[in-house]
Amino acid sequence: MAIECAEAELAAVLGGLGPEWAGLSLTMPLKEEALRLAASATAVARATGAANTLVRRGDGWHADNTDVIGMVRVLRAAGLRPSPAVTVLGGGGTGRAALGAAAQLGATEVTVVTRRAAAREELRPAAEALGLRINGAEWADAAKLFDADAVISTVPKGAADHLALEVTWRPGTVLFDAIYDPWPTPLAAAAEENGIAVVSGLDLLLGQALSQFEQFTGVETAPEAAMRAALFEAARQR
Numbered sequence: 530m531a532i533e534c535a536e537a538e539l540a541a542v543l544g545g546l547g548p549e550w551a552g553l554s555l556t557m558p559l560k561e562e563a564l565r566l567a568a569s570a571t572a573v574a575r576a577t578g579a580a581n582t583l584v585r586r587g588d589g590w591h592a593d594n595t596d597v598i599g600m601v602r603v604l605r606a607a608g609l610r611p612s613p614a615v616t617v618l619g620g621g622g623t624g625r626a627a628l629g630a631a632a633q634l635g636a637t638e639v640t641v642v643t644r645r646a647a648a649r650e651e652l653r654p655a656a657e658a659l660g661l662r663i664n665g666a667e668w669a670d671a672a673k674l675f676d677a678d679a680v681i682s683t684v685p686k687g688a689a690d691h692l693a694l695e696v697t698w699r700p701g702t703v704l705f706d707a708i709y710d711p712w713p714t715p716l717a718a719a720a721e722e723n724g725i726a727v728v729s730g731l732d733l734l735l736g737q738a739l740s741q742f743e744q745f746t747g748v749e750t751a752p753e754a755a756m757r758a759a760l761f762e763a764a765r766q767r
Contacts, residue, residue, distance in 0.1 A: 534559065536558055536559060536562045539559055539562050539563065539566060540562075540566055543566060543583070543590060548585075550585060551584065551585055551745045551746070552582065552583055552584040552585060552741065552744060552745040553582070553583045554581060554582060554738070554741050555580065555581050555582070555583065556581070557622055560579035560580055560581055560594075560622060561578060561579055561580075563580040563581075563583055563590075563592055564578065564579060564580040564592050566590065567580060567583060567589070567590045567591060567592035568586070568588050568589025568590055568591065569586070569588065569589070569591045569592070570591065570592035570593070571591075571592065571593045571594070573593070573594050573597050573598075573629050573633075574592045574593050574594040575658070576629065576632075576655060576658035576659050577594050577597065577625040577626060577628065577629045577655050577658075577659075578625060578654070578655055579594055579596075579622055579625055579626070580592035580593060580594055581593075581594055581595060581596050581737065582594070582595050582740075582741050582744065584744045584745065593740075593744065594626060594629065595737040595738075595740040595741050595744075596623065596626035596629075596733065596737050597626050597629035597630050597633065598630075598633070598736070598737070598740050599733050599734075599735075599736030599737030599738070599739070599740065600626055600627065600629075600630035600681075600705065600733055600736065600737075601630045601633050601634060601736075602736040602739070603705070603728045603732045603733055603735075603736045604630065604634065604679055604703060604705060604728060605634075606728075607703045607705075607726040607727075607728050608703060608726055609634065609678060609679050609703045610678060611634065611635045612634070612635035612636060612637075613631070613634055613635070613636055613677070613678035613679050614636070614640075614677040614678045614679075615627075615631040615634075615636050615639045615640070615677055615678065615679045615680075615681065616639070616640045616641075616642065616674045616675065616677040616679070616680045616681070617631075617639055617640070617641045617642065617681045617683065618642050618643075618671060618680070618681065618682040618683060618684050618689060619642075619643060619648075619682065619683035619684040619688075620641060620643040620645075620648030620649055620651060620652050620683075621648075621683060623683035623707050624641070624652060624683045625652060625655045627639075627681040627683055627705075628652060628655050628656055628659055628661055629655075629659060630681075631659075631661060631679075631681075632659040632660060632661055634679075636661065637660070637661065637662065638661060638662040638663070638664060639656070639661055639662075639663060639664070640663075640664045640665075640666055640674055640677065641663050641664070641665055641666065642666045642667070642668060642670070642671045642674055643665075643666075643668060644668045646665065649663060649665040671689075671692055672692050672695035672696050672697075675692075675696045675697070675698065675699065675702065676699050676702075677699075677702060678701070678702060678703065679702070679703045679704075679705065680702060680703075680704050680705070681705045681707075682704070682705065682706045682707060682708075682716065683707045684707075686708055686710075686711075686714075689706075689714070689716050690714065690715045690716065692716055693714075693715035693716045693718065693719035694719075696716075696719065698719075698720060698723040698724075698725050700724065700725075702720075702725055702726075703725070703726045703727075703728065704716070704717065704720045704725055704726070704727045704728070705727075705728040705729075705733070706727065706728070706729060706730065707730040707733065708729070708730050709729050709730035709731035709734070709764065710764070710767065712729055712730075712731070713727070713729075717729065731760065731761065731764055734760060735753075735756060735757055735760050738751075738756060738760075739751040739753055739756065742756070
């Protein structure tokens with residue numbers, strides 16, 4: 530069941546949910562407000578400053594950021610090695626999840642590429658909480674910074690299209706492109722043509738949903754194959 534809800538309405542929505550509600554999956558712009566309203570939170574949700582998951586507990590709602598573990602899942606599945614060198618394109622909410630994933634994968638520093646220097650500064654508190662050092666870079670230099678084990682693009686649709694013609698791909702790099710509609714993006718298509726492992730935003734939707742399913746139901750292992758089939762079928766019918 531989908532509920533349309535503005536930030537200012539979230540507290541009232543949560544207060545009106547009956548005991549049959551085991552949890553909620555939240556999208557922007559509710560992730561920061563969900564964390565603020567939660568009675569407790571995971572360390573990663575606190576560090577990234579965002580929660581996409583609320584789970585009902587006896588003392589209230591418990592917040593988590595399963596975007597982080599979802600990103601870790603899909604990057605590992607794509608063959609990303611431990612303690613990777615990571616470049617992140619963009620400084621928004623998914624950028625914060627990318628920092629959390631980088632930390633859990635063993636990275637100690639991340640190159641962050643943004644159009645505005647202020648966007649990089651806004652990520653520094655999350656990076657510090659996660660034990661990461663940020664190396665800031667200008668957007669004009671983005672194509673030069675794909676020499677990494679993982680390149681995580683969190684920018685909006687179309688923003689990175691031009692890079693498809695500018696990047697020199699390094700064998701062994703994994704590209705995560707948060708877009709899933711339309712797919713493939715020019716950047717993802719160029720990566721695949723060059724033999725680069727590519728992960729999509731749809732893969733992340735599945736990866737983060739697996740953890741949500743387990744937390745909502747108490748089931749130890751989510752039915753990944755069935756969930757994947759349902760998600761990709763729904764995407765095809767859009």
